[in-house]
Amino acid sequence: MSVDVPVIETDRLILRGPRLEDLDQLCGFYAEERSKFVGGPLDRGEVWRLLLRSAGHWQLRGYGVWHVTLRDSGALIGHAGILHHIEWPEPELGYGIFAAHEGKGLAHEAAEAARDAAARLFGLTRLISLVDPLNDRSRALALRLGAHHEGEEEIFGQTLHVYRHPEQRGAA
């Protein structure tokens, strides 16, 4: 169950497993055009399926995507974590923050915490991020995180840029 997903804390954020009660807020995010970079826009039924997939991914892979919440209010503001769908070249550090919470470094804080946890908890020390060539914000964040452009991958008939993150320290 989602309670088994490790909880990660940062100064301003708590990263936790996906929950059923996140559905409404996720629907808001995936209703927006800007969600096109992460598979959207999606209607309510599709968001429901995405939410279940996120939970199932944790069991099938042993790692997955955290839902990012604000420490002070508990509000859901986005996601960050490791995606490894079957046609993915390798596990990917993915992230997305709702529009209302951009510009405060929260995406950076969440992605960095997820990357660190992936290395410590799951031994995933050299992750990639797959970035849509048109997604300037995502590329900027990948670069701020120290990742560099390594090549291209063809997924869903679309060319994505592969950014390689610097090696992280794994479990001792």
Place this chain on the structure above:
Amino acid sequence: MIVPNAPQLETERLILRGPDAGDAEAMIAFLLDRERADGFGGYDHRGDAWRWFALNVGHWHLRGYGYFTIEMKDTGKPAGISGIWNPEGWPEPEIGWVVFEGYEGRGIAREAAERVRRYAYEDLGLKTLTSNIVPGNTRSIALAERMGASYERTYQNHHMGEDLLYRHPGPDEVLG
């Protein structure tokens, strides 16, 4: 280790257990077989089929119930799935079943689905159950009727389009 909170159920020939990563390929093969899977919801791409399997696993985590993997006692191999399915937008929880290629015509779906129905009434405490079947899926309709379910109405399903709703006998009758 994250495991679903699925109980293990047994029948004469079958074990019903929570889905795990080892079931993925059998499920994907079924979902990509359009002829076989279309009444259930098939896919053309392996990645989409894998995502369905992941959401099937996630259903257990977020709802607390879902599709069991049907495992043959004699070989340990997955023969299909049967369970309680309740996605957003569904009219109410339904009992569903699927038998993989090579396992049809042996009463496996019925043996599994009847055990699942008992579990839904006894363990989940459900008071009623439906099966949503696309028109033309004669095998599923025949099984629903053999299980004592009867046609109630036709409705528009978010994913499947026109869908027939069959109502199963209630707990009193089934557990009687």
